[in-house]
């Protein structure tokens with residue numbers, strides 16, 4: 001029987017420790033320990049992490065490391081990399097790390113080494129991507145592909161969109177990339193309104209190939225294509241599929257020769273480096289995609305082998321636990337200071353919240369501690385002109401992750417120094433604030449002093465990387481994947497299932513016929529839902 005988290009000695013010690021820690025101020029922590037700015041740092045795989053502006057001392061850090069040890073984090077990491085079925089509620093292995101294992105590595109699942117299959121798919125993706133990029137693959141009328149539209153949702157969309165935006169600098173500029181996810185017809189219509197069907201390739205990305213949104217969009221895409229190309233044979237030249245479900249792909253009319261597979265041990269939100277990344281590979285080329293996978297792998301190896309006190313994902317994960325469970329922080333802001341990372345917070349929302357938004361342990365017991373916080377954010381400096389106000393002076397404690405690069409990809413003077421000056425200034429201001437005395441000394445009228453006082457003591461991490469490349473992107477994503485894993489291991493939850501998402505997939509299906517039937521069916525919902533359905537039906541018929 002697993003010991004409950006709150007019964008662990010390190011947990012009790014952390015609780016006692018928190019009774020002191022809650023009154024510390026970062027100002028005082030830096031005054032009494034000026035060396036912490038150098039000491040509370042770690043560097044691996046080209047990522048420098050400064051975690052000194054957190055409300056911790058060496059003792060806190062030691063206790064958090066002890067908690068990780070007591071929770072068996074090392075064994076859990078080994079179990080994941082080995083391919084044990086650690087996704088217990090779906091009885092599946094969790095092997096996204098195999099997707100970036102180098103050719104020649106061996107990871108055995110159910111008696112079979114999966115690495116050769118991974119590379120076989122990567123090779124097929126590579127030759128397909130090359131044909132699209134070179135113009136060798138032609139559409140039904142003989143024209144080369146100019147537009148690539150990925151149709152998918154959730155894990156089959158957010159990774160591809162984020163990676164395309166992040167790596168736009170490296171992408172084939174002669175190709176246009178669009179992403180359709182929402183079942184709202186507007187998404188499809190706006191994404192395709194200026195495209196020529198004869199030059200458009202649709203990638204239907206769906207692990208199950210049964211998801212309502214994706215299949216609806218895929219059927220609409222087929223109708224849209226055939227409306228101008230008027231020959232069913234065109235489908236084979238303009239549609240490819242990424243899926244684990246060959247039977248449904250065939251049923252849709254896509255030749256399985258144009259299907260790229262993956263495996264049930266790849267979770268949706270961990271799949272952007274599988275065939276789900278086909279659009280990314282077409283954008284940056286097979287070599288660029290390979291560099292991204294190498295970046296992922298480097299961080300995997302760091303996570304698997306580095307001692308916890310130097311292990312970046314472990315440190316980030318433990319700090320998240322410290323704030324969520326002891327300070328009661330309910331959210332974490334992720335603030336990338338790079339315009340190319342504009343979709344990174346949205347991607348992280350799914351990764352973190354779908355993984356750790358759980359309320360029972362692996363053994364099915366309801367937890368009596370907080371689990372996954374809300375992750376959110378926007379690129380800097382834009383966020384500074386909107387929600388940072390609340391982080392600086394509001395009543396919530398919101399730990400922040402600042403992400404910056406020393407080199408810019410677009411060296412237009414003086415932008416980059418200004419951008420990075422903001423990263424450092426914000427982290428500094430959040431930590432140290434501005435006292436009432438400092439405000440008074442500026443000659444501010446007494447009535448305004450409380451308004452212009454900044455309490456500070458708002459914790460943050462700063463992640464500094466050299467340059468945004470496919471490799472650094474891979475490292476950054478793997479860093480967060482493994483931080484999420486660390487948090488889930490401490491909380492003793494299944495970070496790899498998503499029953500809430502599955503529920504959403506069936507709920508709407510029940511109501512669809514109630515909206516569409518010519519005569520109103522007997523509605524058996526609650527009175528509120530029944531009334532909303534009736535109002536919608538009436539308005540739809542009269543509008």
Ligand code: G6Q
Pocket residue numbers: 153154155156205206207208209210211214267268269270354498501
């Ligand atoms: C991810 C989730 C979910 C999933 C989508 C799309 O971990 O399972 O976001 O990716 O629901 O599912 P399909 O790829 O099966 O269409």
